[in-house]
Amino acid sequence: xxxxxxxxxxxxxxxxxxxxxxxxxxxxxxxxxxxxxxxxxxxxxxxxxxxxxxxxxxxxxxxxxxxxxxxxxxxxxxxxxxxxxxxxxxxxxxxxxxxxxxxxxxxxxxxxxxxxxxxxxxxxxxxxxxxxxxxxxxxxxxxxxxxxxxxxxxxxxxxxxxxxxxxxxxxxxxxxxxxxxxxxxxxxxxxxxxxxxxxxxxxxxxxxxxxxxxxxxxxxxxxxxxxxxxxxxxxxxxxxxxxxxxxxxxxxxxxxxxxxxxxxxxxxxxxxxxxxxxxxxxxxxxx
Amino acid sequence: xxxxxxxxxxxxxxxxxxxxxxxxxxxxxxxxxxxxxxxxxxxxxxxxxxxxxxxxxxxxxxxxxxxxxxxxxxxxxxxxxxxxxxxxxxxxxxxxxxxxxxxxxxxxxxxxxxxxxxxxxxxxxxxxxxxxxxxxxxxxxxxxxxxxxxxxxxxxxxxxxxxxxxxxxxxxxxxxxxxxxxxxxxxxxxxxxxxxxxxxxxxxxxxxxxxxxxxxxxxxxxxxxxxxxxxxxxxxxxxxxxxxxxxxxxxxxxxxxxxxxxxxxxxxxxxxxxxxxxxxxxxxxxxxxxxxxxxxxxxxxxxxxxxxxxxxxxxx
Amino acid sequence: xxxxxxxxxxxxxxxxxxxxxxxxxxxxxxxxxxxxxxxxxxxxxxxxxxxxxxxxxxxxxxxxxxxxxxxxxxxxxxxxxxxxxxxxxxxxxxxxxxxxxxxxxxxxxxxxxxxxxxxxxxxxxxxxxxxxxxxxxxxxxxxxxxxxxxxxxxxxxxxxxxxxxxxxxxxxxxxxxxxxxxxxxxxxxxxxxxxxxxxxxxxxxxxxxxxxxxxxxxxxxxxxxxxxxxxxxxxxxxxxxxxxxxxxxxxxxxxxxxxxxxxxxxxxxxxxxxxxxxxxxxxxxxxxxxxxxxxxxxxxxxxxxxxxxxxxxxxxxxxxxxxxxxx
Numbered sequence: 001x002x003x004x005x006x007x008x009x010x011x012x013x014x015x016x017x018x019x020x021x022x023x024x025x026x027x028x029x030x031x032x033x034x035x036x037x038x039x040x041x042x043x044x045x046x047x048x049x050x051x052x053x054x055x056x057x058x059x060x061x062x063x064x065x066x067x068x069x070x071x072x073x074x075x076x077x078x079x080x081x082x083x084x085x086x087x088x089x090x091x092x093x094x095x096x097x098x099x100x101x102x103x104x105x106x107x108x109x110x111x112x113x114x115x116x117x118x119x120x121x122x123x124x125x126x127x128x129x130x131x132x133x134x135x136x137x138x139x140x141x142x143x144x145x146x147x148x149x150x151x152x153x154x155x156x157x158x159x160x161x162x163x164x165x166x167x168x169x170x171x172x173x174x175x176x177x178x179x180x181x182x183x184x185x186x187x188x189x190x191x192x193x194x195x196x197x198x199x200x201x202x203x204x205x206x207x208x209x210x211x212x213x214x215x216x217x218x219x220x221x222x223x224x225x226x227x228x229x230x231x232x233x234x235x236x237x238x239x240x241x242x243x244x245x246x247x248x249x250x251x252x253x254x255x256x257x258x259x260x261x262x263x264x265x266x267x268x269x270x271x272x273x274x275x276x277x278x279x280x281x282x283x284x285x286x287x
Numbered sequence: 288x289x290x291x292x293x294x295x296x297x298x299x300x301x302x303x304x305x306x307x308x309x310x311x312x313x314x315x316x317x318x319x320x321x322x323x324x325x326x327x328x329x330x331x332x333x334x335x336x337x338x339x340x341x342x343x344x345x346x347x348x349x350x351x352x353x354x355x356x357x358x359x360x361x362x363x364x365x366x367x368x369x370x371x372x373x374x375x376x377x378x379x380x381x382x383x384x385x386x387x388x389x390x391x392x393x394x395x396x397x398x399x400x401x402x403x404x405x406x407x408x409x410x411x412x413x414x415x416x417x418x419x420x421x422x423x424x425x426x427x428x429x430x431x432x433x434x435x436x437x438x439x440x441x442x443x444x445x446x447x448x449x450x451x452x453x454x455x456x457x458x459x460x461x462x463x464x465x466x467x468x469x470x471x472x473x474x475x476x477x478x479x480x481x482x483x484x485x486x487x488x489x490x491x492x493x494x495x496x497x498x499x500x501x502x503x504x505x506x507x508x509x510x511x512x513x514x515x516x517x518x519x520x521x522x523x524x525x526x527x528x529x530x531x532x533x534x535x536x537x538x539x540x541x542x543x544x545x546x547x548x549x550x551x552x553x554x555x556x557x558x559x560x561x562x563x564x565x566x567x568x569x570x571x572x573x574x575x576x577x578x579x580x581x582x583x584x585x586x587x588x589x590x591x592x593x594x595x596x597x598x599x600x601x602x603x
Numbered sequence: 604x605x606x607x608x609x610x611x612x613x614x615x616x617x618x619x620x621x622x623x624x625x626x627x628x629x630x631x632x633x634x635x636x637x638x639x640x641x642x643x644x645x646x647x648x649x650x651x652x653x654x655x656x657x658x659x660x661x662x663x664x665x666x667x668x669x670x671x672x673x674x675x676x677x678x679x680x681x682x683x684x685x686x687x688x689x690x691x692x693x694x695x696x697x698x699x700x701x702x703x704x705x706x707x708x709x710x711x712x713x714x715x716x717x718x719x720x721x722x723x724x725x726x727x728x729x730x731x732x733x734x735x736x737x738x739x740x741x742x743x744x745x746x747x748x749x750x751x752x753x754x755x756x757x758x759x760x761x762x763x764x765x766x767x768x769x770x771x772x773x774x775x776x777x778x779x780x781x782x783x784x785x786x787x788x789x790x791x792x793x794x795x796x797x798x799x800x801x802x803x804x805x806x807x808x809x810x811x812x813x814x815x816x817x818x819x820x821x822x823x824x825x826x827x828x829x830x831x832x833x834x835x836x837x838x839x840x841x842x843x844x845x846x847x848x849x850x851x852x853x854x855x856x857x858x859x860x861x862x863x864x865x866x867x868x869x870x871x872x873x874x875x876x877x878x879x880x881x882x883x884x885x886x887x888x889x890x891x892x893x894x895x896x897x898x899x900x901x902x903x904x905x906x907x908x909x910x911x912x913x914x915x916x917x918x919x920x921x922x923x924x925x926x927x928x929x930x
Contacts, residue, residue, distance in 0.1 A: 472856065
C-alpha cells in the first residue's frame, strides 16, 4: 500500500484517465444503472400490465423486445429486472461490507484467540457452497428477496472479513498506530480513525467483486424460483422464462442474458481497474 | 534526590513461540535494572536481537515484563495498566509510516491532545503550531499531508506529535536510522535543542553508537538481552571498556578497525557463561564457564572478566 | 592502468506520471581495471542509478538522455538485448542490499549456487563455493532454504553467487545496510578479498562515508546526479576539496568532541526535474555566489583527483582529517 495517496476519488479519476477499458466499463455500468433507476419514468411501458399485447410476440416497433407469455411488453420487464437484481445485490453487499469490516478490524486489532476464532469461522463459512446455502435458507425463510439477501451475505461475508483482516493486520503494525496507542487512544478510536480509513481502498475493490458475485447469486436463485417472486421481474427469473420458451420465442433469452453478462463484466472490469489504481502490483521490465 | 521517572528492576521478557511439539523459548530481556532521572536521556545501544526494542516497549507499557517490575513515576505499568495518557510518547523508526497518511499534519500532531480532551479545538491547533515551530517546521506544514513531506520532515512531525502533550518521558526507537546522513544530523540537533528547552526524560534506542552518544547523558550497551556496559556518555567518546562496546565504537568510526573485529555471527550466543564469549576476541576459558556480573569501575559498570586488564592497558 | 568503467556526461531520466525525474545529470566517472571504487551519496544523488546502469538494470521508465557509459570496451547503451544478456552473464556480478529478496525463497541454497554456475556443478564444487565465502557448516547451509539463514549468512550466499562466474565487474549496492553492525565489517572484508582474488573491479555504493573509506581505494562523492569529487580514498577523506564533501564529513556524528555541536547541512537534497542550471549544491553551499547559481561547474581533473566546483581555490582542504581519526 502506498503511503503517498490521500484521496480515493483522485486515485479513481486518475485510474480512469489511464485505463480506457475501465472508463468504458464504468460508463456502461452507469448507463445500465440509470436505465434501471429511471425505468418507471421512461416511456417504455408498464412492466406489470398484463395482456396488452399478443403473447410471445417477436420484437416489433410496439414491443421493442417482444412480449412474454402473459402479453406483457418485455422491454420494461428487462429494465425492471436490472434494477431489482442490482438493488437486492447492492443492499446485501453493503450490509455485508459493513459487518465484515467491523469483524475484520476487531480480529486484527485484538489478535490472539479472537483472531484465530474469527479466521476459522470465516473459512468455514467460505467453504460452504452458495447454492446449497440458498436452498437451505429458502426452505426456512421461504423464497423471496430476504432469502436472497441472507445467502449473499453468507457467501460474501468471508471475503470481506479476510481482506479487511489481512490489510488491517499490516496496518496495525505501522508506527502511527503504535504512536496513537502510546498516546492513550482507545481501541475504538484506533480502529475508526487510523485503521479503517487506510483500508478503504481494499474495501472498495472487494465491494465490486462481491457485487458481481451477489448479482450472480440473485440471478441464480431467481432462476430456480427461490428469489424474487412474481410479478416483480428479476434478470434471473426472466432468464428462466426464456429457457422455458426457448423453442418458440428464442428472443426472450437474449435480453436478460446479455444484460446480466454485460453488467457483471462491467463490474469486474471496474473492480480490476480500481485494483490496479489503488493497489498496483510492482512490476519492472528491465532495459 | 528526585524520584526517577522510569524505574526498571530485574526485568525479564521471555517469549514462547512455535507449535506445541517444538516450543522455543527466547529470552529477549534478561534481568535488567536501571533508572532514568527526570530530564535525563539514556542511550540504549545494541543490534537487532539484542532486546533493546523490547526493553523500550516494556518502558512504554506496551509489552509485559514476564519477570521483575517496570515502574513509571512509581506506578507499575504494563499492557493491562497503562500509564496516564499524555505522559509518555514515542518516536519510531520508519518515517514512511510514522504518520497516518489520511490525516493532515495538524490532525496528527494535535491528536494526543484530542485524546486527552484537553482544551478547545483552537487551543489544540495553537499547541500544534507551537510544537511544529519547536521542531523547525513553519506553520504552513500544518495543512499538508504526509506524502507531501520528506522523510526528515515526517520524523520532525512525529517528534512534534510526541511533544505536544509535554510528556515526562519520550522513547526514541531508531528514530534517525532511516534518514539520510545530512538529515540525521539535523534531526539529532533538533532533539538536542528540545532536551534543553523541554526537560523530558528520554530513552534513545539505536544501533549507532556515534548518534547515541551525541544526544545521551548516559549510555547502556546491550547484548543478547543484558547490559554489558553502562556509563556516562563521555566515557564512550574515549575507549569504552567492554570488548563489545569497543567493537561497536571501532567499526563505526575508525577505518583501521581491524584490531577489533568480531568473530562469528549475531546468533552465536553462549548460554553458559558470558553470552558474548563465542565472539569475543579476548575470551578466556573462564568466560565460557562463568557469567560476568556488572561491576563498578568509577562511574561506569561493566560485565566483563577482563575489565581490569583493559583499564590498565588504557592507562599505559 | 586501463580504464574499465567510463561514464561520460551521463544523464538519465525516469518518466513518472508526475513528469520526468532527472536521476543523473551529467555524471563523469573513470574507474581503473581492478580498482575498488566507493560511490557515496544520499538519496537522490544518483548513485544507485549509476550503479544499476552499469548492468543495464534500470526500470523500464528510465531513458538515457545524454552522455555515454562503457564497461570493458563496450558502450552499454549501444548493446542490443543479446549483448546485454551476454554482458550480464559473463562480465557482471551484483550484490544488492537485501539478501532475502535476492534469493529465491522456494529453492534450497545449494540449488541456487548451482544456477549461478555456468555448467552443472557437483556437490563438492557447491560446497567449495560456500566455503570460499566463509560459511561454516557448509552441508547444512547448502541444504537450507533462504529463510532459515541469518542476514549475514544469506548475504554471503549472495556474494558467492555474484562471483561464481568470475565477473570482471562487481557492483555492490549498500551490501551491509540490512545487516547488523557487528557483521558489517566481516562482509566488507569478504567482498574486498574476493574482489582481489578474482581480479575484478569493484564498485561499492553506500551512503556511509566511513565504510567506503575503509573498504575502497578510490572514492566518488555524488550529489544531484553528478560526481562532485572523486579520487583516492585517503586524499578525499583527509583533505576534501568540494564543499559538499567537507560538509558531509563535518556533519556526521562520530568525530566530534564531547559536548561539541555538529553542523548540519541546511536544507534537503534536490530532486531534479530537468538539467540543473548552475551547481545543484548552490542552494545549500556557504560558498555559493552568482556564478554557482548560473553556470554548471565543469569537472576539473587535478593531479590527485577530479572535482566539480567553481571555488576550488577558496575551498581549501580542511576538516577532513578529524573525521577519520577519533582521538
